[in-house]
Amino acid sequence: MKIGVFVCHCGSNIAGTVDVATVAEQARNLPNVAFASDTLYACSEPGQDGIINAIKEHKLDGVVVASCTPRMHEATFRKTVERAGLNRYMFEMANIREHVSWIGKDVEANTRKAIDLVAMAAAKLTHDQELTPKSFSINKRVLVVGGGVAGIQAALDCADGGLEVILVEKTSSIGGKMAKLDKTFPTVDCSSCILGPKMVDVAQHPNITLHTSAEISDIKGYVGNFTVSINRKATYVDNQACTGCGLCMEKCPSKKSTDYFNEGIGTTTAINIPFPQAIPKKAVIDPEFCMKLTKGKCGVCEKVCPTSAIRFEQQNETIEEPVGAIIAATGYDLFDFTRYGEYGGGRYPDVITSMQYERLLSASGPTGGHIKRPSDGKEPKDVVFIQCVGSRDKSVGRPYCSGFCCMYTAKQAILTKDHMPESQSYVFYMDIRAPGKLYDEFTRRAMEEYDTKYIRGRVAMIYPKGDKYIVRGADTLMGAQVEIEADLVVLAVGAEAAKGAPQLAEKLRISYDNYGFYMESHPKLRPVETNTAGVYLAGACQGPKDIPSSVGQGSAAASKVMSLFSKDMLESDPQVSAVDIKRCVGCGKCIQTCPFGAINEMDFRGMVKADVIETICQGCGICTSTCPQGAIQLQHFTDNQILAEVNAICQMSPVQNYE
Amino acid sequence: MSDVTGTELRIVGFLCNWCSYGGADTAGVGRFQQPTDLRIIRVPCSGRIDPLFVLKSLVNGADGVLVSGCHPRDCHYSEGNFYARRRLEVLKRFLPILGIDERRFEYTWVSASEGQKWKTVVSSFTERIHELGPAPVLNPALIKQAEAIL
Numbered sequence: 001m002k003i004g005v006f007v008c009h010c011g012s013n014i015a016g017t018v019d020v021a022t023v024a025e026q027a028r029n030l031p032n033v034a035f036a037s038d039t040l041y042a043c044s045e046p047g048q049d050g051i052i053n054a055i056k057e058h059k060l061d062g063v064v065v066a067s068c069t070p071r072m073h074e075a076t077f078r079k080t081v082e083r084a085g086l087n088r089y090m091f092e093m094a095n096i097r098e099h100v101s102w103i104g105k106d107v108e109a110n111t112r113k114a115i116d117l118v119a120m121a122a123a124k125l126t127h128d129q130e131l132t133p134k135s136f137s138i139n140k141r142v143l144v145v146g147g148g149v150a151g152i153q154a155a156l157d158c159a160d161g162g163l164e165v166i167l168v169e170k171t172s173s174i175g176g177k178m179a180k181l182d183k184t185f186p187t188v189d190c191s192s193c194i195l196g197p198k199m200v201d202v203a204q205h206p207n208i209t210l211h212t213s214a215e216i217s218d219i220k221g222y223v224g225n226f227t228v229s230i231n232r233k234a235t236y237v238d239n240q241a242c243t244g245c246g247l248c249m250e251k252c253p254s255k256k257s258t259d260y261f262n263e264g265i266g267t268t269t270a271i272n273i274p275f276p277q278a279i280p281k282k283a284v285i286d287p288e289f290c291m292k293l294t295k296g297k298c299g300v301c302e303k304v305c306p307t308s309a310i311r312f313e314q315q316n317e318t319i320e321e322p323v324g325a326i327i328a329a330t331g332y333d334l335f336d337f338t339r340y341g342e343y344g345g346g347r348y349p350d351v352i353t354s355m356q357y358e359r360l361l362s363a364s365g366p367t368g369g370h371i372k373r374p375s376d377g378k379e380p381k382d383v384v385f386i387q388c389v390g391s392r393d394k395s396v397g398r399p400y401c402s403g404f405c406c407m408y409t410a411k412q413a414i415l416t417k418d419h420m421p422e423s424q425s426y427v428f429y430m431d432i433r434a435p436g437k438l439y440d441e442f443t444r445r446a447m448e449e450y451d452t453k454y455i456r457g458r459v460a461m462i463y464p465k466g467d468k469y470i471v472r473g474a475d476t477l478m479g480a481q482v483e484i485e486a487d488l489v490v491l492a493v494g495a496e497a498a499k500g501a502p503q504l505a506e507k508l509r510i511s512y513d514n515y516g517f518y519m520e521s522h523p524k525l526r527p528v529e530t531n532t533a534g535v536y537l538a539g540a541c542q543g544p545k546d547i548p549s550s551v552g553q554g555s556a557a558a559s560k561v562m563s564l565f566s567k568d569m570l571e572s573d574p575q576v577s578a579v580d581i582k583r584c585v586g587c588g589k590c591i592q593t594c595p596f597g598a599i600n601e602m603d604f605r606g607m608v609k610a611d612v613i614e615t616i617c618q619g620c621g622i623c624t625s626t627c628p629q630g631a632i633q634l635q636h637f638t639d640n641q642i643l644a645e646v647n648a649i650c651q652m653s654p655v656q657n658y659e
Numbered sequence: 660m661s662d663v664t665g666t667e668l669r670i671v672g673f674l675c676n677w678c679s680y681g682g683a684d685t686a687g688v689g690r691f692q693q694p695t696d697l698r699i700i701r702v703p704c705s706g707r708i709d710p711l712f713v714l715k716s717l718v719n720g721a722d723g724v725l726v727s728g729c730h731p732r733d734c735h736y737s738e739g740n741f742y743a744r745r746r747l748e749v750l751k752r753f754l755p756i757l758g759i760d761e762r763r764f765e766y767t768w769v770s771a772s773e774g775q776k777w778k779t780v781v782s783s784f785t786e787r788i789h790e791l792g793p794a795p796v797l798n799p800a801l802i803k804q805a806e807a808i809l
Contacts, residue, residue: 069680069684069687070701071676071680071681071684095684095699097687098683098684098686098687098688099683099684099687099699100695102687102688102690103686103687103690103691103692103693103695103778104692104693104694104695105692106695109666109667109695110695112667112695113695113698116698117698120698120700502733505733506732506733506737509734509735509736509737511677511678511681511729511733511735511770511771511772512733512772513770513772514772514773519771519772531677531681531735531771532735575703593742595736595737595738595739596736618736619703620703620704620706620707620735620736620739621702621703621704621706621707622704622706622707622736622738622739622742624707624709625706625707625708625709625742625746626742634703634707637702637703637707639709642700642702642712643712643715645700646671646700646712646715646716646719646721647719649669649671649698649700649716649721650669650671650716650719650720650721
């Protein structure tokens with residue numbers, strides 16, 4: 001076998017702390033290596049051409065590139081060797097950037113390590129086999145999880161592109177956080193006026209099937225052929241029969257139900273439509289508060305319903321949907337401010353969250369758009385906003401910036417003045433972060449035109465005094481302590497990962513970061529893809545995002561699905577398990593351990609043998625470690641290939657070395 | 660392969676492609692300085708790691724072996740790391756029976772986002788192996804015997 005080794009400088013990224021010329025020189029002494037050189041940028045066009053020329057000139061059978069991580073450029077170089085006429089699996093990569101040059105400054109040690117890594121790759125390459133992909137058909141339906149603005153956009157884009165879309169939403173209506181907002185920044189236009197039509201489009205689109213009050217319970221399969229189990233919670237109302245007339249809401253005697261849509265400000269009825277623009281506009285019974293369901297008495301809604309839509313006997317049901325791709329758009333949750341003891345820890349009725357304040361501002365909110373203090377219903381005069389509650393604060397485990405709080409606080413300060421011209425707003429801030437289009441101008445308007453007093457510093461504590469609150473904090477620009485008498489305090493709570501996000505990630509087989517936000521495949525170049533083929537991300541489930549970014553990402557995820565579905569057949573990765581019939585004793589251990597059900601029993605001349613379904617096999621290799629005979633081998637990661645690497649590291653055995 | 664200078668020992672790492680290999684990459688991207696003794700072998704899943712790989716490494720002269728995969732319940736292949744955990748835990752108890760110091764072997768869970776954690780894992784494991792020193796010279800006859808069994 002003739003192997004070519006190419007050691008990349010990566011500019012100074014590698015060459016700065018690794019003697020690449022020595023690595024190439026030492027590589028020439030390795031068994032089977034026929035050619036070795038160093039190259040400035042292996043991934044660049046001249047770099048790739050150099051590899052192709054060398055393959056042709058020296059008649060190489062395999063190539064080792066020592067450069068960055070294979071997670072970055074393995075696919076690039078596989079295409080390169082293919083262009084030179086080699087099989088794409090006759091290629092190995094040695095990671096001498098992320099695992100060598102970037103983590104150590106000792107040139108000598110780094111060079112030694114780089115030589116070792118090249119030797120390992122070359123040793124593995126001598127055992128590589130040519131592999132060819134098989135193709136399989138795909139199901140061109142897409143599942144969108146989450147009906148917020150990102151999920152709505154993704155669903156609409158996919159549906160407009162002719163795909164069949166299944167949209168699953170946890171609550172009883174789509175719309176997400178955006179539907180709760182009164183106005184949006186920096187245009188101060190009505191949130192539901194721009195979101196409402198999109199929600200209606202979802203309801204009316206012939207290609208979209210909407211499941212509300214539903215959650216994903218299980219996901220099986222692989223890209224192109226997922227099977228998703230959706231658990232629909234009982235709403236005790238027949239969605240087909242309900243017309244959303246609202247008569248049941250008027251008559252329901254249980255008026256103390258938690259109003260989730262209004263963030264617990266005010267109450268609602270046990271049977272309710274969460275808000276006037278809800279999609280689907282169908283009533284839902286909250287079983288916690290319904291007297292018929294809790295005590296067996298009442299049933300008023302059943303009597304008044306003109307279409308007889310009430311079904312007290314309804315049960316949860318599970319629906320199975322086959323899909324080919326999944327877009328996760330599960331959004332975010334708001335930080336629980338009661339963890340801040342110095343701000344009252346949730347004990348002061350007039351210390352509220354920004355989302356609760358948003359509902360007070362909204363004309364469809366519990367106060368009809370009049371700002372009233374929750375404690376006594378009086379109109380406040382002095383309103384204090386406190387920013388960075390649950391963001392940029394290590395002490396509560398939220399060291400990251402939530403990104404949009406500066407902007408919504410400025411918007412709420414402006415709206416406060418619009419609603420109550422006599423009022424005075426104060427904002428305690430750490431820094432103003434307003435990097436979006438027209439964002440900085442907007443915060444300046446809040447300060448200059450609307451006379452909002454911005455005070456740079458953290459609030460130390462809030463305590464009640466009479467029917468007011470004293471907000472005590474530092475003004476770090478003045479270098480002084482300040483105390484403000486407030487009628488109402490609004491906490492700009494930060495964003496955190498949605499509750500249940502890690503559980504869904506497990507079902508999707510995608511990873512999440514320390515805070516629970518989903519990890520993208522590459523932070524810069526693949527921001528909406530995940531490491532699981534066929535699963536994409538949209539919106540704030542990936543990290544805090546404002547509306548424009550969420551919409552942008554929704555469209556981006558949809559376009560990724562469209563390009564995936566532009567082919568009728570997908571190529572399966574040939575790095576799958578293969579059975580050596582002669583060795584297989586038909587014990588069936590591999591069948592038991594395979595997480596994907598990719599191995600079947602088959603009959604071979606009257607004997608039981610294992611058989612791998614190549615399009616289902618995901619290439620994890622659990623079967624290979626399980627097989628007592630070593631009969632089933634994960635191709636490209638066979639026992640021999642891995643042990644060749646082990647030997648390359650350990651080949652100077654202690655016996656030879658020390659004796 | 661390389662010269663053993665006495666300052667560096669031979670540590671073999673088996674890392675799953677999705678979490679820990681990504682975590683090692685993240686540590687590199689973050690320029691978290693680490694000891695240079697570790698050589699990483701990439702495998703698709705920690706469930707692919709045959710305990711024999713670890714034994715072969717130790718018998719063939721590795722001073723330490725580090726295995727790392729995705730956190731339990733966070734596996735790209737849904738349950739590969741559970742298989743790994745069972746097999747490696749058995750192996751850990753089995754090593755002293757073979758006359759190998761079980762402290763020379765460790766398995767951990769590091770996710771792709773935990774670059775800082777990976778640095779800590781590598782640094783503390785390397786430190787431990789340095790405290791133990793080079794693996795004791797094995798009797799050539801014993802190695803032959805072991806190789807025959809393996």
